[in-house]
Amino acid sequence: MTTCDCKNTCTPTPVFSQIGKPKGNSIIQDILALASRPEVISFGGGLPSPEGFPLEAVKEAADWVIDNQGRRALQYSAVEGVMELRTALAHWETENGVPTKPEEVLVCSGSQQGLDMIARLFLDPGSKMLVESPTYLGALQAFQLSQPEFVELPCDEQGLNPAAMGEECRGARLAYVMPTFQNPTGRSIDVERRKLLAEKAREYDFWILEDNPYGQIYYDEKPALSMRAFAPERTITLNTMSKVLAPGFRLGYFMAPKIIIDALSEMKTAIDLHTATYTQLITARCLELDLMKKHLPYVRGIYKQHAECMLNALETYLPKHPQIKWTHPKGGMFIWLELPENVDATELLKACIAAEVPVAFVPGFAFYANHPKHNTARLSFVTVPEEKIVAGVKTIAETLQKFL
Amino acid sequence: MTTCDCKNTCTPTPVFSQIGKPKGNSIIQDILALASRPEVISFGGGLPSPEGFPLEAVKEAADWVIDNQGRRALQYSAVEGVMELRTALAHWETENGVPTKPEEVLVCSGSQQGLDMIARLFLDPGSKMLVESPTYLGALQAFQLSQPEFVELPCDEQGLNPAAMGEECRGARLAYVMPTFQNPTGRSIDVERRKLLAEKAREYDFWILEDNPYGQIYYDEKPALSMRAFAPERTITLNTMSKVLAPGFRLGYFMAPKIIIDALSEMKTAIDLHTATYTQLITARCLELDLMKKHLPYVRGIYKQHAECMLNALETYLPKHPQIKWTHPKGGMFIWLELPENVDATELLKACIAAEVPVAFVPGFAFYANHPKHNTARLSFVTVPEEKIVAGVKTIAETLQKFL
Numbered sequence: 025m026t027t028c029d030c031k032n033t034c035t036p037t038p039v040f041s042q043i044g045k046p047k048g049n050s051i052i053q054d055i056l057a058l059a060s061r062p063e064v065i066s067f068g069g070g071l072p073s074p075e076g077f078p079l080e081a082v083k084e085a086a087d088w089v090i091d092n093q094g095r096r097a098l099q100y101s102a103v104e105g106v107m108e109l110r111t112a113l114a115h116w117e118t119e120n121g122v123p124t125k126p127e128e129v130l131v132c133s134g135s136q137q138g139l140d141m142i143a144r145l146f147l148d149p150g151s152k153m154l155v156e157s158p159t160y161l162g163a164l165q166a167f168q169l170s171q172p173e174f175v176e177l178p179c180d181e182q183g184l185n186p187a188a189m190g191e192e193c194r195g196a197r198l199a200y201v202m203p204t205f206q207n208p209t210g211r212s213i214d215v216e217r218r219k220l221l222a223e224k225a226r227e228y229d230f231w232i233l234e235d236n237p238y239g240q241i242y243y244d245e246k247p248a249l250s251m252r253a254f255a256p257e258r259t260i261t262l263n264t265m266s267k268v269l270a271p272g273f274r275l276g277y278f279m280a281p282k283i284i285i286d287a288l289s290e291m292k293t294a295i296d297l298h299t300a301t302y303t304q305l306i307t308a309r310c311l312e313l314d315l316m317k318k319h320l321p322y323v324r325g326i327y328k329q330h331a332e333c334m335l336n337a338l339e340t341y342l343p344k345h346p347q348i349k350w351t352h353p354k355g356g357m358f359i360w361l362e363l364p365e366n367v368d369a370t371e372l373l374k375a376c377i378a379a380e381v382p383v384a385f386v387p388g389f390a391f392y393a394n395h396p397k398h399n400t401a402r403l404s405f406v407t408v409p410e411e412k413i414v415a416g417v418k419t420i421a422e423t424l425q426k427f428l
Numbered sequence: 429m430t431t432c433d434c435k436n437t438c439t440p441t442p443v444f445s446q447i448g449k450p451k452g453n454s455i456i457q458d459i460l461a462l463a464s465r466p467e468v469i470s471f472g473g474g475l476p477s478p479e480g481f482p483l484e485a486v487k488e489a490a491d492w493v494i495d496n497q498g499r500r501a502l503q504y505s506a507v508e509g510v511m512e513l514r515t516a517l518a519h520w521e522t523e524n525g526v527p528t529k530p531e532e533v534l535v536c537s538g539s540q541q542g543l544d545m546i547a548r549l550f551l552d553p554g555s556k557m558l559v560e561s562p563t564y565l566g567a568l569q570a571f572q573l574s575q576p577e578f579v580e581l582p583c584d585e586q587g588l589n590p591a592a593m594g595e596e597c598r599g600a601r602l603a604y605v606m607p608t609f610q611n612p613t614g615r616s617i618d619v620e621r622r623k624l625l626a627e628k629a630r631e632y633d634f635w636i637l638e639d640n641p642y643g644q645i646y647y648d649e650k651p652a653l654s655m656r657a658f659a660p661e662r663t664i665t666l667n668t669m670s671k672v673l674a675p676g677f678r679l680g681y682f683m684a685p686k687i688i689i690d691a692l693s694e695m696k697t698a699i700d701l702h703t704a705t706y707t708q709l710i711t712a713r714c715l716e717l718d719l720m721k722k723h724l725p726y727v728r729g730i731y732k733q734h735a736e737c738m739l740n741a742l743e744t745y746l747p748k749h750p751q752i753k754w755t756h757p758k759g760g761m762f763i764w765l766e767l768p769e770n771v772d773a774t775e776l777l778k779a780c781i782a783a784e785v786p787v788a789f790v791p792g793f794a795f796y797a798n799h800p801k802h803n804t805a806r807l808s809f810v811t812v813p814e815e816k817i818v819a820g821v822k823t824i825a826e827t828l829q830k831f832l
Contacts, residue, residue: 035661035685038635039601041574044549046691074499082502083494090487095478098486098674133537133678137700144573145448165698169548170445197443231442257439270502272705274537281439287450294569296541301676303704 043169059377059384065416067385067403070207070357072267073330074407076323078315082270085309093305101301103293104285105131105277109304112311113277117263120240122252122279130285132292133299135237135264135276139166139200141295142233142260145287146198147172154192154199154230156184158360158391158400160207163200163235174393177201183211186220193228204247205238205356208391208402212354215248222255232259240268240320242355243328252279260284265307267357268320273303327357327406330413334359334405337417343425350403357406360388363399367427370398375423383416447573463781463788469820471789471807474611474761476671477734478811480727482719486674489713497709505705507697508689509535509681513708516715517681521667524644526656526683534689536696537703539641539668539680543570543604545699546637546664549691550602551576558596558603558634560588562764562795562804564611567604567639578797581605587615590624597632608651609642609760612795612806616758619652626659636663642760644672644724647732651759656683664688669711671761672724677707731761731810734817738763738809741821747829754807761810764792767803771831774802779827787820 040046059066089097104110110126117124132138139162147153149171155164157176167174175196178188184201193199201221203213213221225232234251251259260280265273278288292298310316331353338350338359347364363369369387376383388400405413444450463470493501508514514530521528536542543566551557553575559568561580571578579600582592588605597603605625607617617625629636638655655663664684669677682692696702714720735757742754742763751768767773773791780787792804809817 033630033659033661035687036633036635038550038687038691040691041548041550041552041555044691044695046694071504074503077499077502079494079498079502083491083498086490086494087487090483090490094483094487095481096676098481098483098676099478100475100670100675133700133704136698140699144445146442146445148445151445162698162701169695169698226437229440231440255437257437266504270706271504272500272502274700274702274704283439283442287442287444287448290450291448291573294540294566294573295544296537296678297566298678300537300678300704300707302674302707 043171059382061382063382064377065381065383065408065412065419067383067405067408067416069404069407071407072271072357073326076326077270078310078319081310081313081315081319082306085306085313088309089302089305097302097305099301101298101304103289103298105129105299106301106304106308108308108312112308116311116316117279121249124252124279127282128279128285130278130280130288130292131299131304132276132278133296134266134271134274135235135262136162136166138262138276138278139163139235140169141288141291142198142262143167143170143172145291146231152196154196155393156201156206157393157395158208158388158397159200159393160202160235161386161390164393167200176392176394182217183209183213184217184221186217186224189224193224193230196228196230198231198233199225200233200235201251202235203251204236205241205353207238207356208358208386208388209360210351210353210356210358211360212247218248218251218254221251225255225258230258234259234261236261237264237267238356239263241324241327241357243324243331245354247355257281268316268323269307269310273307275299275303275307327355330405330408330410331359333410333413334403334417337414341418341421343421343428345428348424357404359403359405361401361403363401363424364428365399367424368398369401372401372420372423372427375426376419379419379423381415381419383419385420447575463786465786467786468781469785469787469812469816469823471787471809471812471820473808473811475811476675476761477730480730481674482714482723485714485717485719485723486710489710489717492713493706493709501706501709503705505702505708507693507702509533509703510705510708510712512712512716516712520715520720521683525653528683531686532683532689534682534684534692534696535703535708536680536682537700538670538675538678539639539666540566540570542666542680542682543567543639544573545692545695546602546666547571547574547576549695550635556600558600559797560605560610561797561799562612562792562801563604563797564606564639565790565794568797571604580796580798585615586621587613587617588621588625590621590628593628597628597634600632600634602635602637603629604637604639605655606639607655608640609645609757611642611760612762612790612792613764614755614757614760614762615764616651622652622655622658625655629659629662634662638663638665640665641668641671643667645728645731645761646759647728647735649758661685672720672727673711673714677711679703679707679711731759734809734812734814735763737814737817738807738821741818745822745825747825747832749832752828761808763807763809765805765807767805767828768832769803771828772802773805776805776824776828776831779830780823783823783827785819785823787823789824
């Protein structure tokens with residue numbers, strides 16, 4: 025109780041719920057706050073490159089929507105999403121190799137909301153949930169609100185290794201995987217591993233939540249098909265417009281069997297009624313005008329160029345050492361760096377931020393549900409100009425030398 | 429287990445979480461599905477009138493945003509909301525009588541999301557939560573996902589009656605109230621009751637979640653100030669652009685002490701990162717150009733005219749009976765109808781849908797957390813043309829006659 029003289033009108037300390045209790049700033053937030061000074065070269069972010077945003081196309085589509093669908097665009101709409109958008113997305117996914125019906129699509133407010141919704145739909149406190157090791161940090165944050173017991177799946181240099189999945193999977197309701205250009209490693213699993221993952225899901229009777237934000241951001245070759253091609257009956261795929269159109273719209277979408285779409289729809293009614301009608305109609309218009317086909321090659325080109333630049337710089341500058349290695353992604357936004365076991369990437373980060381040409385990245389420990397590897401780091405390259413990529417990698421190389 | 433020959437590739441029955449288990453269609457959804465035929469006059473919806481949408485202003489603002497802030501509008505943005513919008517909203521609330529700083533504002537994806545966020549922030553399964561009787565159906569749906577124990581607060585013909593609040597409030601973390609033009613009753617509580625509610629909140633040490641979607645939709649006189657004027661230290665006010673600008677944007681906002689804003693911000697990071705940047709910037713632009721002051725008198729005029737039309741029709745056509753009465757709202761979108769105790773409004777609704785001039789409304793039982801009164805109904809008038817309001821009320825009157 026407060027003991028001041030305010031007649032009891034001081035702000036009382038709220039009794040938060042168990043999941044609502046603020047965790048306070050994490051180590052990562054503390055460090056990245058230090059790194060937010062403009063002179064710091066940041067390999068930390070997961071933002072897409074704003075160079076890739078189709079401003080004129082969005083403006084034209086937005087004007088068209090107000091002129092032709094204005095009252096509808098500003099009104100409430102169906103919880104599952106507007107039918108034009110569900111149809112356009114189903115058509116797009118079908119064209120990309122996995123037959124999809126509009127009624128198997130549900131629109132959500134970015135895939136981050138999708139992660140939270142699936143966790144709430146499947147997980148009671150203590151439910152077993154399978155995740156890759158490492159896995160996407162933001163997904164762990166969303167899932168933690170549902171208080172699952174995480175089980176880390178076996179992963180190797182080719183990504184998730186379903187052949188090594190065994191009894192630890194029994195009793196799990198759900199596995200969260202990112203088979204294509206994974207965040208944080210950039211790794212993709214091949215067709216054989218996808219098939220085997222489908223078999224394991226059937227054997228141990230769990231659902232697959234496939235997060236696929238980067239599938240369209242391949243540099244040269246199209247990646248293997250979505251898990252919906254291998255285990256359509258038990259895969260929920262989450263996709264997003266954030267990397268191919270605009271994150272500022274907060275538009276994601278599920279593709280799943282109808283029993284899941286129906287349950288998600290009931291949940292979405294309770295948690296936010298529906299995603300914004302206006303941005304859905306704009307996005308539908310962009311898709312109908314085939315913006316993706318015109319726009320994606322340009323986005324892929326930017327990302328590929330930046331990835332190559334960073335890979336070259338790593339090859340050129342990083343110390344030659346048998347325990348220093350990094351992934352060579354064929355799409356997406358991330359390179360995963362592994363350091364000698366005695367090097368703590370958080371300490372390396374602190375030193376890099378204090379360097380003459382300061383640089384930041386995300387220490388890898390944050391991407392593990394249970395057993396962090398502290399000698400890892402995630403490097404993102406897409407928003408950094410090429411000369412700064414080179415300068416930043418030089419700083420990492422010089423600083424790392426002192427840790428060896 | 430399935431026993432078919434599909435090699436185990438049938439869609440398996442998912443094991444949903446306790447809160448995720450679909451409840452199936454509610455009685456209300458079943459009935460309202462019947463009522464969705466175009467010939468049915470619907471007093472059921474809570475939609476604002478699309479006549480009131482400022483299409484031209486939105487189009488101009490949207491073009492301005494792409495021309496002047498395009499790359500930013502399509503990019504990720506701050507979890508609490510874009511600063512222009514938080515500043516414009518703080519300014520607007522301050523002008524309306526409750527001093528508010530931008531850092532006390534947090535933007536969310538419609539107030540439905542706000543209800544879910546507060547429930548998750550405060551409630552563990554079984555936590556005591558105070559609600560009005562009746563209260564907003566959509567809020568109950570959101571809160572139920574956090575599995576609280578609801579306690580109904582004493583209400584009378586003047587709305588919530590804090591004088592009668594007592595020991596049942598002890599141990600509650602939160603009270604959910606709509607003091608102004610309440611959904612479903614249309615009632616507002618006066619300044620005395622607001623002061624007393626503040627005192628009770630201090631006495632029993634609970635937080636107040638004030639839902640205020642209709643405060644600006646007064647017909648003649650401005651209503652009493654928000655609870656933030658009476659208990660600023662423990663009130664969380666939830667407001668929305670849905671009724672004053674456009675529900676299709678899904679834009680709501682919290683105003684609360686910083687300790688709550690910080691906790692909400694941490695939660696929002698995990699559940700959807702942030703609300704769409706683009707619609708936030710468009711809304712900020714509309715507010716900066718003083719759209720509210722130009723636009724709101726027009727919206728209030730439409731709503732007042734429809735309310736008067738329905739009140740006149742009820743007075744003219746409903747059977748004279750001491751137990752038939754209805755509220756006379758001074759703002760908002762709803763009239764609450766009370767019927768003789770032996771009349772079940774759900775049965776009345778079925779008969780009204782089957783009438784020659786069919787009409788639908790929402791039976792009142794759905795608005796009670798614990799102790800439904802079946803002889804009540806919510807009537808909404810804003811999207812119905814005046815001649816149809818009269819025709820619909822005639823149907824209710826004639827049908828009701830048969831139940832007396």
